[in-house]
Amino acid sequence: MKENRLIPNDHSQAEGDKAALPTEKSAKHFSTLRNLLNSFENRTWRGVVIGIPYLWMLMFFFLPFVFVFKISLAESIIARPPFTSLIAWVDGTRLSINLIFDNYLLLLEDDFFTIAYLNSLKIAFVATLCCLIIGYIMAYGIARSKASIRNVLLLLVILPFWTSFLLRVYAWMGLLSNHGIINNLLLAIGFIDQPIQMMYTDFAMYVVFVYTFLPFMILPLYSTLEKMDMSLHEASADLGAKPVTTFLTVTVPLSMPGIIAGCMLVFIPAVGEFVIPSLVGGPDSMMIGRMLFDEFFANRDWPLASAVAVVLLIFLVVPFMLYKFYSARQEGRYV
Amino acid sequence: MEPLEEKYIDPQPWLDKNEKPFLEIRSVTKKFGDFTAVDKVNLEIYKGELFCLLGGSGCGKSTLLRILAGFETATEGSFFIDGVDMTQIPPYERPVNMMFQSYAIFPHMSVEKNIAYGLKRDGLSKPEVKTRVEEGLKLVQLSQFAKRKPHQLSGGQQQRVALARALVKHPKVLLLDEPLAALDKKLREKTQFELMDIQYKLGITFIVVTHDQEEAMTLSTRIAVMNQGKIKQIGTPTDIYEYPQSRFTANFIGSINIFEGIVKESLSESHVVQSEETQCDLLIDRDSSIHTGEKIGVAIRPEKIHLSREEPDKQDFNTLRGKVLDFGYIGNLSVYNVKLPSGKMVKVSSPNQNRYSKHRVTWDDIVYLTWEPANTVVIL
Numbered sequence: 001m002k003e004n005r006l007i008p009n010d011h012s013q014a015e016g017d018k019a020a021l022p023t024e025k026s027a028k029h030f031s032t033l034r035n036l037l038n039s040f041e042n043r044t045w046r047g048v049v050i051g052i053p054y055l056w057m058l059m060f061f062f063l064p065f066v067f068v069f070k071i072s073l074a075e076s077i078i079a080r081p082p083f084t085s086l087i088a089w090v091d092g093t094r095l096s097i098n099l100i101f102d103n104y105l106l107l108l109e110d111d112f113f114t115i116a117y118l119n120s121l122k123i124a125f126v127a128t129l130c131c132l133i134i135g136y137i138m139a140y141g142i143a144r145s146k147a148s149i150r151n152v153l154l155l156l157v158i159l160p161f162w163t164s165f166l167l168r169v170y171a172w173m174g175l176l177s178n179h180g181i182i183n184n185l186l187l188a189i190g191f192i193d194q195p196i197q198m199m200y201t202d203f204a205m206y207v208v209f210v211y212t213f214l215p216f217m218i219l220p221l222y223s224t225l226e227k228m229d230m231s232l233h234e235a236s237a238d239l240g241a242k243p244v245t246t247f248l249t250v251t252v253p254l255s256m257p258g259i260i261a262g263c264m265l266v267f268i269p270a271v272g273e274f275v276i277p278s279l280v281g282g283p284d285s286m287m288i289g290r291m292l293f294d295e296f297f298a299n300r301d302w303p304l305a306s307a308v309a310v311v312l313l314i315f316l317v318v319p320f321m322l323y324k325f326y327s328a329r330q331e332g333r334y335v
Numbered sequence: 336m337e338p339l340e341e342k343y344i345d346p347q348p349w350l351d352k353n354e355k356p357f358l359e360i361r362s363v364t365k366k367f368g369d370f371t372a373v374d375k376v377n378l379e380i381y382k383g384e385l386f387c388l389l390g391g392s393g394c395g396k397s398t399l400l401r402i403l404a405g406f407e408t409a410t411e412g413s414f415f416i417d418g419v420d421m422t423q424i425p426p427y428e429r430p431v432n433m434m435f436q437s438y439a440i441f442p443h444m445s446v447e448k449n450i451a452y453g454l455k456r457d458g459l460s461k462p463e464v465k466t467r468v469e470e471g472l473k474l475v476q477l478s479q480f481a482k483r484k485p486h487q488l489s490g491g492q493q494q495r496v497a498l499a500r501a502l503v504k505h506p507k508v509l510l511l512d513e514p515l516a517a518l519d520k521k522l523r524e525k526t527q528f529e530l531m532d533i534q535y536k537l538g539i540t541f542i543v544v545t546h547d548q549e550e551a552m553t554l555s556t557r558i559a560v561m562n563q564g565k566i567k568q569i570g571t572p573t574d575i576y577e578y579p580q581s582r583f584t585a586n587f588i589g590s591i592n593i594f595e596g597i598v599k600e601s602l603s604e605s606h607v608v609q610s611e612e613t614q615c616d617l618l619i620d621r622d623s624s625i626h627t628g629e630k631i632g633v634a635i636r637p638e639k640i641h642l643s644r645e646e647p648d649k650q651d652f653n654t655l656r657g658k659v660l661d662f663g664y665i666g667n668l669s670v671y672n673v674k675l676p677s678g679k680m681v682k683v684s685s686p687n688q689n690r691y692s693k694h695r696v697t698w699d700d701i702v703y704l705t706w707e708p709a710n711t712v713v714i715l
Contacts, residue, residue: 229437229439231435231437231439232439232441234404234406234426234433234435234439235433235435235439235440235441236441236452237405237406237425237426237427238404238405238406238426238427238431238432238433238501239427239432239452239453239456239500239501239504240427240428240453240456240457240504241427241452241456242427245456249452250441253443254441254442254443
């Protein structure tokens, strides 16, 4: 009895087939039109979405850089603006382009600059390494903590950003100075007789560097560690690896993308950092950011300062390109 | 005349009183806060067994396996492998290996390196690692994929890598957590037999956790059915299916019809059970443990019931009359839901020995259900 139900069903299906025939063609036309429209829209939108940030970068990064590069090839004069122009009419008939490489030569010849560059790289490197070690432990701890408190811990990591950076550096000065809180405390408990000179030393600089840049290390590390499959660690232990071996052979290689991203995010701004070395750093540890500032504002030698900036950019772009190349290769490998 | 070939006899060490268990679990309990995941489990598993822990999700089977691997510590109890207490030994020093449900293959290492990982940790020499890796690859037929990265492999191949990686360590016990769950049906059936083959060849004791009863039935020498952290029944697949000891096991493994009743009379060969649900008396085989007046459940598997439109004349069989309410054609068999006058639904399945015929039983037919008393199981 119930099988009879199939018969009306068959009928309706046959009718549906017949009815579908004439409309099918028009539907096809319509769909091609729509597809065309869609693809046009898609292309336009894609163009807009990608175009805006590129336009932004062109206007506010690339063009200023071209100006800076131009100035770096000029000569310092006392005028307004304080540099010679690139293109000049000589005798009213001859157009001359003046490319002056003196500034770059000076950077190469004067030890002062070489030392400043090397010093910047060294300080940035040590600060990055300290951030990596401290940051890895913290990120690992947060990633392995209970899900309920994980967000609170992350919030605490980024909490300092809610206060002005400059204010935080001044706070550190208050902590580290000879009459600061730390020295006073140590004196009060009789641990020391004389205040320890911490301000204006490399030590103070490293402390503030690590303090400032640590969140930039923790966040990318956390995101890779949090995603990591815990069963891989168990598998490693199961196959006979002690915890240290598991860490070195499984955890570290798999968190490499986070390590590289974190190191780049710390290293690049640290090399060109100006505020920290000028406020808490010693007079003898010259960093390139501070030198740049001095050349621009103290010496008013814009061309030399521009040359310093161009060389600094090259120092920073090269490791960044390496990172991009590495991460592109990684993606090709794992995805 | 003597037989030409000696027939393979299934070894059943658990029946031998002199045989010592290879793996012994003694009242192991695991609590997570208030929740008891594993509740005083006792198990004895013999060398060379392919033992299945079977149960629904959250029954504690995986937790028990993780205790054996060392990823969880038992709240109470202890367990021994080959006479050695393993309870306090860290996972990296245990002579057991685990095949993870997710396979847990290291994504940054090639197939070869994955398999060599455990051997290197054992401090084997390079040439020895190499030969063992080659052996392992050959065992799972992956020799030509040695240099591949895991993401370049199919699910089935990844499963083999995971298996080879655990097996090359020559563990005393191999733990397999849902080893076939991620494979599609056809591949799963094929892999089941390969797994049994490998186990038989190597003679390693396997403990398999699964929720799939068919898989457990095909693979194992013995099955432990678990529910709510407790073991409900241990036995061979046949024991578990044909002689379930509890309502849980009876319902969990396959499907079953249970008629509630009271033993009315005990005869020399059988007992007579009166049931409201059947509205007639049921015969069951005589059992010395059953007494008159006792409340029991008479259980019968759907495939053991014969279904026909004609009234049978077998007097010593149980016969019920009912109406077909639902009918499902599965291909190799058809499943019927038959409603008795009391309202009780009875499941019957019968093989489709002939192709579509006009005389087949269909919706709203009045049918007679018959079965032999010997096929029933009594559940208290």
